[in-house]
Amino acid sequence: MTVPEQAAAATHTDPIAGAVLLMAIVLVAAKLGGDLAVRLRQPSVLGELVAGVILGNLALAGFDGFEPIEDSPAIDFLARIGVLILLFEVGLESTVRQMMRVGLSALLVALVGVAVPFALGWLVGAWLLPDASSHVHAFLGATLSATSVGITARVLKDLGWSQSDEARIILGAAVIDDVLGLVVLAVVSGVIVAADSGASMSYGDIGLILGKAAAFLVGSLALGFLLAPKLFHLASHLRARGVLLAVGLAFCFALSWLSSVIGLAAIVGAFAAGLLLENVHYRDFVDRGEHGLEELLEPISSFLVPFFFVVMGMRTDLRSFADPGVLGLAGVLTLAAIAGKQACSLAVRGGVNRLSIGIGMVPRGEVGLIFANIGMSLTLAGEPIISPSVYSAVVVMVIVTTMLTPPALSWSLSRRPPAEPTEPPPVEATMTAAATTEDEDP
Amino acid sequence: MTVPEQAAAATHTDPIAGAVLLMAIVLVAAKLGGDLAVRLRQPSVLGELVAGVILGNLALAGFDGFEPIEDSPAIDFLARIGVLILLFEVGLESTVRQMMRVGLSALLVALVGVAVPFALGWLVGAWLLPDASSHVHAFLGATLSATSVGITARVLKDLGWSQSDEARIILGAAVIDDVLGLVVLAVVSGVIVAADSGASMSYGDIGLILGKAAAFLVGSLALGFLLAPKLFHLASHLRARGVLLAVGLAFCFALSWLSSVIGLAAIVGAFAAGLLLENVHYRDFVDRGEHGLEELLEPISSFLVPFFFVVMGMRTDLRSFADPGVLGLAGVLTLAAIAGKQACSLAVRGGVNRLSIGIGMVPRGEVGLIFANIGMSLTLAGEPIISPSVYSAVVVMVIVTTMLTPPALSWSLSRRPPAEPTEPPPVEATMTAAATTEDEDP
Numbered sequence: 001m002t003v004p005e006q007a008a009a010a011t012h013t014d015p016i017a018g019a020v021l022l023m024a025i026v027l028v029a030a031k032l033g034g035d036l037a038v039r040l041r042q043p044s045v046l047g048e049l050v051a052g053v054i055l056g057n058l059a060l061a062g063f064d065g066f067e068p069i070e071d072s073p074a075i076d077f078l079a080r081i082g083v084l085i086l087l088f089e090v091g092l093e094s095t096v097r098q099m100m101r102v103g104l105s106a107l108l109v110a111l112v113g114v115a116v117p118f119a120l121g122w123l124v125g126a127w128l129l130p131d132a133s134s135h136v137h138a139f140l141g142a143t144l145s146a147t148s149v150g151i152t153a154r155v156l157k158d159l160g161w162s163q164s165d166e167a168r169i170i171l172g173a174a175v176i177d178d179v180l181g182l183v184v185l186a187v188v189s190g191v192i193v194a195a196d197s198g199a200s201m202s203y204g205d206i207g208l209i210l211g212k213a214a215a216f217l218v219g220s221l222a223l224g225f226l227l228a229p230k231l232f233h234l235a236s237h238l239r240a241r242g243v244l245l246a247v248g249l250a251f252c253f254a255l256s257w258l259s260s261v262i263g264l265a266a267i268v269g270a271f272a273a274g275l276l277l278e279n280v281h282y283r284d285f286v287d288r289g290e291h292g293l294e295e296l297l298e299p300i301s302s303f304l305v306p307f308f309f310v311v312m313g314m315r316t317d318l319r320s321f322a323d324p325g326v327l328g329l330a331g332v333l334t335l336a337a338i339a340g341k342q343a344c345s346l347a348v349r350g351g352v353n354r355l356s357i358g359i360g361m362v363p364r365g366e367v368g369l370i371f372a373n374i375g376m377s378l379t380l381a382g383e384p385i386i387s388p389s390v391y392s393a394v395v396v397m398v399i400v401t402t403m404l405t406p407p408a409l410s411w412s413l414s415r416r417p418p419a420e421p422t423e424p425p426p427v428e429a430t431m432t433a434a435a436t437t438e439d440e441d442p
Numbered sequence: 443m444t445v446p447e448q449a450a451a452a453t454h455t456d457p458i459a460g461a462v463l464l465m466a467i468v469l470v471a472a473k474l475g476g477d478l479a480v481r482l483r484q485p486s487v488l489g490e491l492v493a494g495v496i497l498g499n500l501a502l503a504g505f506d507g508f509e510p511i512e513d514s515p516a517i518d519f520l521a522r523i524g525v526l527i528l529l530f531e532v533g534l535e536s537t538v539r540q541m542m543r544v545g546l547s548a549l550l551v552a553l554v555g556v557a558v559p560f561a562l563g564w565l566v567g568a569w570l571l572p573d574a575s576s577h578v579h580a581f582l583g584a585t586l587s588a589t590s591v592g593i594t595a596r597v598l599k600d601l602g603w604s605q606s607d608e609a610r611i612i613l614g615a616a617v618i619d620d621v622l623g624l625v626v627l628a629v630v631s632g633v634i635v636a637a638d639s640g641a642s643m644s645y646g647d648i649g650l651i652l653g654k655a656a657a658f659l660v661g662s663l664a665l666g667f668l669l670a671p672k673l674f675h676l677a678s679h680l681r682a683r684g685v686l687l688a689v690g691l692a693f694c695f696a697l698s699w700l701s702s703v704i705g706l707a708a709i710v711g712a713f714a715a716g717l718l719l720e721n722v723h724y725r726d727f728v729d730r731g732e733h734g735l736e737e738l739l740e741p742i743s744s745f746l747v748p749f750f751f752v753v754m755g756m757r758t759d760l761r762s763f764a765d766p767g768v769l770g771l772a773g774v775l776t777l778a779a780i781a782g783k784q785a786c787s788l789a790v791r792g793g794v795n796r797l798s799i800g801i802g803m804v805p806r807g808e809v810g811l812i813f814a815n816i817g818m819s820l821t822l823a824g825e826p827i828i829s830p831s832v833y834s835a836v837v838v839m840v841i842v843t844t845m846l847t848p849p850a851l852s853w854s855l856s857r858r859p860p861a862e863p864t865e866p867p868p869v870e871a872t873m874t875a876a877a878t879t880e881d882e883d884p
Contacts, residue, residue, distance in 0.1 A: 016522045017702035024695035027688040034682025044682045077516055080458045240476025240486045242744030247473065249745060250466035257466070260459035291741075299738040300745055302684030303691060 019074035023307075026069060029055055030306035037406075043158035045151065046406035048306050052313020060318060070314050079311040082304035083150050084270040088252040089297050090153045090171065091274020093162040096225060099172050099275060102165055106172030108347035113173060113361050114180045117144040117340030124336045128329050129390070135192045139378075139385050142188045143371040143394055144337050144364070146181045149174035150267065150308065151402055152360040155409045165352050166413075170360040171271065173344070177361075178265050183210055185371060189378060196380050212262055220255060220269070224276035232277070236284030244285040245296045248277065312402070315369075320395045329389075330396035337401050338362055356412045363405045368398045461516035465749075468511060471497055472748035479848075485600035487593065488848035490748050494755020502760060512756050521753040524746035525592050526712040530694040531739050532595045532613065533716020535604040538667060541614050541717060544607055548614030550789035555615060555803050556622045559586040559782030566778045570771050571832070577634045581820075581827050584630045585813040585836055586779050586806070588623045591616035592709070592750065593844055594802040597851045608795050608855075612802040613713065615786070619803075620707050625652055627813060631820060638822050654704055662700060662711070666718035674719070678726030686727040687738045690719065754844070762837045771831075772838035779843050780804055798854040805847045810840045 014020075029051040037047030055066045069075055099106070121144035125137030149171060156167045228251070235247040252273040259269025277293065286292050320326065345358035372394040375386030386394070456462075471493040479489030497508045511517055541548070563586035567579030591613060598609045670693070677689040694715040701711025719735065728734050762768065787800035814836040817828030828836070 014522065014698070014702045014708035016519060017699050017708055019519070020523070020526065020695040020708070021699035024692035024699070027692040027695075031677075031680055031682050031685050031688045035680040035685070038681040047682065073515070074519055077458060077461070077519065080456065081462070084462065235473075238473055238477040239480040240473050240489065242741075243473050243477070245741055245744055246469040246748070250469040253462035253466035253469075256456070257459050257463035260456040266456035266459055266462070296741040296744075299684070299687055299733075299741050302687050302738075303742055306688070 016074065018068070019072060022069045022072050022075055023078070025055075025066070026075060026307055026310050027303075030310050033310075034306075041410075043155045043406045043410055045154040045158055045309050046403070048309035049313040049403060049406070052310035053316045053318070054313075055310065056314030056316060057318045066314075070311075075307060075311060078304055079307040080266075082301075082306070082308040083267055084252065084256050085297065085301045086150060086153060086157075086305045086308065087267040087270040088249075088274040089294065089301050090157060090162055090167075091271040092277060092294055092297070094168050094171070094275055095278050096221065096275055099168055102168045102172060105169045105348050105352075107176060109169055109173035109344045109357060109361065110176035110180060112347040113147060113177055113341055113344040114145045114184060116343040117337060118142065118184060120144060120336040120340045121333070124329075124332050128332060133380060135188075135195065135380055136385055136390075138188050139192070139371075139375045140333070140390070140394075142181075142184050143368055143375065143386075144333070144340060144397075145177075145184055146364055146368050146371055147174045147177040147341075147361050148363050148368065148402075149271075150312075151363045151405050152409065154305070154309070155406050156360070159410060159413055161413055166356050166360070169348065169352065169357055173357075173361065175268055175271060178268050179214075181371075185374070189374065192378050192380055192385060196378075215262070220258060220272055221276070224255070224272065228276045228278075232282050233284060236282070244282050244290055244293060248282075248293045248297075251277065316399050317395065320392045320399070323389070323392060326389050326392045326396065330393040330400075333393055333397045334400045337364060337397050338404075353413065355415070356409060359405065359408045359412050362408070363402045364398045368394060368401075458516065460510070461514060464511045464514050464517055465520070467497075467508070468517060468749055468752050469745075472752050475752075476748075483852075485597045485848045485852055487596040487600055487751050488845070490751035491755040491758075491845060491848075494752035495758045495760070496755075497752065498756030498758060499760045508756075512753075517749060517753060520746055521749040522708075524743070524748070524750040525709055526694060526698050527739065527743045528592065528595060528599075528747045528750065529709040529712040530691075530716040531736065531743050532599060532604055532609075533713040534719055534736055534739070536610050536613075536717055537720050538663065538717055541610055544610045544614060547611045547790050547794075549618060551611055551615035551786045551799060551803065552618035552622060554789040555589060555619055555783055555786040556587045556626060558785040559779060560584065560626060562586060562778040562782045563775070566771075566774050570774060575822060577630075577637065577822055578827055578832075580630050581634070581813075581817045582775070582832070582836075584623075584626050585810055585817065585828075586775070586782060586839075587619075587626050588806055588810050588813055589616045589619040589783075589803055590805050590810065590844075591713075592754075593805045593847050594851065596747070596751070597848050598802070601852060601855055603855055607793075608798050608802070611790060611794065611799055615799075615803065617710055617713060620710050621656075623813075627816070631816065634820050634822055634827060638820075657704075662697060662714055663718070666697070666714065670718045670720075674724050675726060678724070686724050686732055686735060690724075690735045690739075693719065758841050759837065762834045762841070765831070765834060768831050768834040768838065772835040772842075775835055775839045776842045779806060779839050780846075795855065797857070798851060801847065801850045801854050804850075805844045806840045810836060810843075 030048045033047030033049075033051030033054075034044035035047065037044045037050070056070060058064070058066055118141040121141035122137045125132065125140040126134075129136060129140075152170055152174070153162075153167075156162050156164075156170070161167050231251070232244075232247065235243055252270050255269035255273040255276075256266040257269070259272070260266040282293060320330075341361040342358040344361050345354035348354050348357055372386055372391050376384050376388075376391055378385045472490045475489030475491075475493030475496075476486035477489065479486045479492070498512055500506070500508055560583040563583035564579045567574065567582040568576075571578060571582075594612055594616070595604075595609075598604050598606075598612070603609050673693070674686075674689065677685055694712050697711035697715040697718075698708040699711065701714070702708040724735060762772075783803040784800040786803050787796035790796050790799055814828055814833050818826050818830075818833055820827045
């Protein structure tokens with residue numbers, strides 16, 4: 001390097017130059033994939049996932065130029081912010097009151113959606129891994145009980161169903177599932193750790209985690225219900241530009257943080273923030289000619305959300321499908337995962353598209369992988385609970401349930417329109433409807 | 443930590459939970475500061491800077507709860523993306539043709555704006571640091587020659603002047619200054635390194651850096667001029683939602699990367715990308731009812747740009763002002779920095795608000811700090827070229843020129859309206875005008 005080059009490098013090479021190039025590649029890949037999906041009458045999120053799978057697996061074909069995307073902390077960060085924005089946006093499309101109306105259905109769906117897959121996962125383990133201990137079988141059950149709602153939320157949004165009762169039941173159930181899944185995982189892990197060390201897990205430990213989860217849900221909802229109107233009324237007095245958007249995002253980020261600190265997924269907080277905010281809270285802003293929050297979020301989500309799905313696609317290692325020893329367990333596990341969540345539809349009271357609810361609960365996404373990862377780090381008598389080949393089978397199950405959901409949900413929603421639509425759900429209309437329709441509840 | 447807490451931490455604690463809390467704090471602080479500034483009839487960017495100064499210096503008052511913001515790579519990343527988005531947005535408000543019209547003025551302003559501050563900085567060094575070598579004096583001159591255009595771009599935008607000839611001259615000159623400043627720095631550093639090692643700097647080295655800079659400017663502008671219309675016409679055939687925004691951002695990011703790779707500031711690329719894109723390039727999108735690019739960028743910039751200015755404020759260490767030994771040099775250096783750029787106004791041909799152009803060129807921002815940092819790392823006979831106390835004086839100069847610009851520019855712009863406004867510049871109108879007005883050039 002010559003002297004002027006050194007000086008130039010020291011002066012001006014922006015530390016994020018590499019990251020912005022990767023961002024440009026991801027954005028273009030996402031839109032190319034989305035275009036392909038739309039042409040094939042699929043939700044564009046499927047195209048973004050496939051674009052990610054291609055970018056992430058070109059190394060198998062000898063081209064590793066896109067590998068930096070997978071390793072980039074910047075892209076990972078944007079993906080994580082993206083999914084928060086997505087869940088916030090989806091939460092904004094419903095109100096707490098509307099969620100309450102489907103509360104019982106959501107609770108039933110969540111309970112069945114944890115219990116049945118847990119039992120099926122246990123049975124699959126007992127059947128195909130007869131030599132393993134019952135702890136391994138229980139852990140497989142826990143892995144199947146998780147629900148990852150990002151994909152479903154995005155498909156419902158892509159197809160204009162975000163404001164339907166079906167969407168509210170699925171999203172409400174997913175929030176409850178997140179809490180239940182956490183409890184199941186904590187209990188199963190606790191039992192295994194206790195068995196390994198000869199100690200025993202106390203009921204107090206279980207109670208503690210249950211109490212924390214309940215405290216967050218009830219506390220944040222109650223507090224937000226009381227505080228959100230006051231907060232936004234106060235904010236409406238601020239004269240700087242973009243106050244509504246900034247305060248809305250700050251509210252979303254603060255609840256995401258709170259939710260994560262308490263041990264729940266950050267997206268639960270983002271969704272709760274959206275739920276708590278209602279149009280009336282920021283009517284002061286809209287009355288003076290500013291855009292509504294949904295309309296302001298649209299470009300931000302269109303910028304950031306694709307990072308999440310492309311990254312999720314990239315983490316799909318196609319080599320997992322190449323191991324015949326793994327594929328047997330993977331296939332049965334996948335069937336159990338799908339069948340287990342279909343049982344949810346039996347828990348729904350009439351009048352809604354039950355099939356779609358069952359399908360909407362299917363994707364395991366990253367939550368299943370996180371569970372399996374924990375399983376690999378837990379040991380019993382020196383052996384990991386989840387062996388590498390079982391882990392690969394779980395990965396295949398997660399990939400298949402994730403990739404199957406967009407086309408399956410798209411098919412089931414078109415098959416039977418909602419019986420009691422709260423809003424008419426034509427695809428084009430929802431692009432702008434969110435910003436103009438007011439919540440019609442009293 | 444109990445077992446369920448471990449499991450909970452492993453399962454769900456989002457790695458970005460801490461970052462999103464910091465983001466919420468920055469957003470709220472930015473808007474509170476912006477509100478205060480607007481109430482005092484100042485551009486809101488001044489309020490964001492002051493909010494940053496307060497967050498960054500509360501530790502002096504014994505409260506260090508905000509220090510993680512300054513150390514957060516996530517916040518730093520968002521700030522860097524924010525300034526790219528800002529310059530892209532400002533670039534979008536002008537066309538290459540409009541820039542060409544003020545090209546000669548911009549070139550003259552840039553040349554004077556590098557030469558006069560360089561000479562003044564040298565003289566200040568010779569006067570106040572008579573014992574130091576002439577290399578130190580030259581380096582002080584180089585530090586004064588830099589221009590940091592982020593602040594000025596934002597003030598012009600806040601006040602609705604982005605589409606004026608004054609804005610185009612300042613921004614055009616800043617781009618050229620960036621190239622010239624780089625050459626000055628490279629030459630001065632090269633001479634010092636050569637003097638230190640006994641070698642000598644070749645004209646070839648100087649020619650190389652000049653050539654690279656010229657190649658980028660001419661090459662990217664020519665290529666973009668030819669390719670941008672084709673690129674966006676192609677993209678308009680994609681059916682996924684948000685294609686215009688994604689492709690526009692990808693174009694901005696790709697040019698930022700290119701510009702950084704070539705050794706220029708990334709913001710030069712972002713600005714060039716905005717300049718190259720014209721409304722006609724994405725008329726296909728707007729014709730089918732999508733929003734224009736400016737309108738889509740507005741919420742994204744309103745989300746990300748404040749991070750840049752709050753971070754810039756946070757990096758202001760108020761303790762620099764407490765050292766009386768530093769303040770003398772700092773004061774004279776600041777006067778030289780301001781006076782040197784005022785000479786620019788003499789280079790402008792008639793009919794525009796000359797005073798504002800001189801003031802708009804004043805801020806040194808982070809570019810001055812980067813120069814000074816390089817000076818600290820260069821040694822001559824074992825001594826750093828820029829001693830710690832000289833560095834502190836440079837920091838004070840950067841702070842004062844940066845903080846003075848928003849109120850000064852606001853005052854000078856209100857004092858004399860533009861003689862030949864290309865667009866009427868009322869403050870409210872520009873919020874939406876960018877999206878609806880078409881470029882009227884043939």
